[in-house]
Amino acid sequence: MASRPSGNRRALGDIGNIVGALSATYLVTKPQHQQQQNHTNNLIEIDRPTTRRKFGAELTAKNQLHGKATKIIIEDDPKQSRTASSRKKRNRIPEIHEPKSIQMGEEEEEQEKENTRKKKLERWECGSSFNASMSTETAELPLDSEVDLQINSCVPTNYMSNQTDINHKMRAILVDWLIEVHYKFELMHETLFLAINIIDRYLSRQGVMRKYLQLVGVTGMLLACKYEEICVPLLEDFIYISDGAYTRVDVLKMEKSMLNTLQFNMSVPTPFVFMKRFLKAAESDTKLEMVSFYLMELCMVEYQMLKFPPSLLSAAAVYAGRCMLRRSPTWTKTLRHHSTYSEDQLQECVRLIVELHQNAGQGKLTSVYRKYSFSKNSCIAILMKTTTIETHFHSN
Structure with missing residues (x-):
């Protein structure tokens, strides 16, 4: 390892701070007139001054x-x-009292234990009665009266009407590009869903110029990565994929603007949360999981699909996936119970999903189709392309 140039710095020995040197006594040379008294030793030892x-x-x-x-x-x-006597008194060790149980007699000790046991029993009975009453009240509540947490994640279905310089087609281009970025970075599923949700919520509250729309997308993906990922891509990576259109300062300013606009609310239920729950209720395998996520990502690109709540969108994707794979029955009692949706309630959303599936791979926005055409995703887009589910869907 190359040593750094020392310049004009002096060695440690030159400035007298060698460790251990002259730590107890000082050595000085005797004056000339005293050297005649002792010719064998010209050094004397001088003690430190008395403090x-x-x-x-x-x-x-x-x-x-x-x-x-x-x-x-x-x-x-x-x-x-x-x-000295006062110091001795202050430093005296205080008396250590024995525990109360040792000082008491056997009868008093047993009484103390009994009182303690009764107090614990009273607290336990009080807690049990409270929990029992809460459980009874919860069980009596119908499913429709539960607080719908999806309100925080939904956006107005016509928010683009408030934007003056962008439209839903530009949003579709942005989402299609972000899906490709997400795949190249090998990020988790939940990161993509959260990023799109952050972008839509921000655009529904803040007007954005066309030249900054890609910056909103890049920053939304960065925020989602910070929230979901363990290994977050570097900020410079997002600047690179945007072809250097924005600087580091631009991204940081947009990050601050988005967080303040959304009031730092990143914990929202996205379609991914409901999808995992419904797939578990459907006792899905890898093939059904791939098909359901493929259909869901097709929906994410389309602005018109924002009118459906995340739970309904996820339930419709699972329903359509079971139709494509010819699973019978298409909608089980378990799925109805956990999703709270009947088949009739899913009809409109499923029809739109079928249309998106039929048009996948056509036009300019093909990131989802290409993503699920790779062997990594079991080539599910190619396999399902030839599957006609419209007749099977209508027969149900």
């Missing part, structure tokens, strides 16, 4: 020999203004 503390200690030791308790006062240190 007030050292002097006080020596004086105390002398007085103790004569049986006196002398009060030593050091004006600069008022803490030392106490006699």
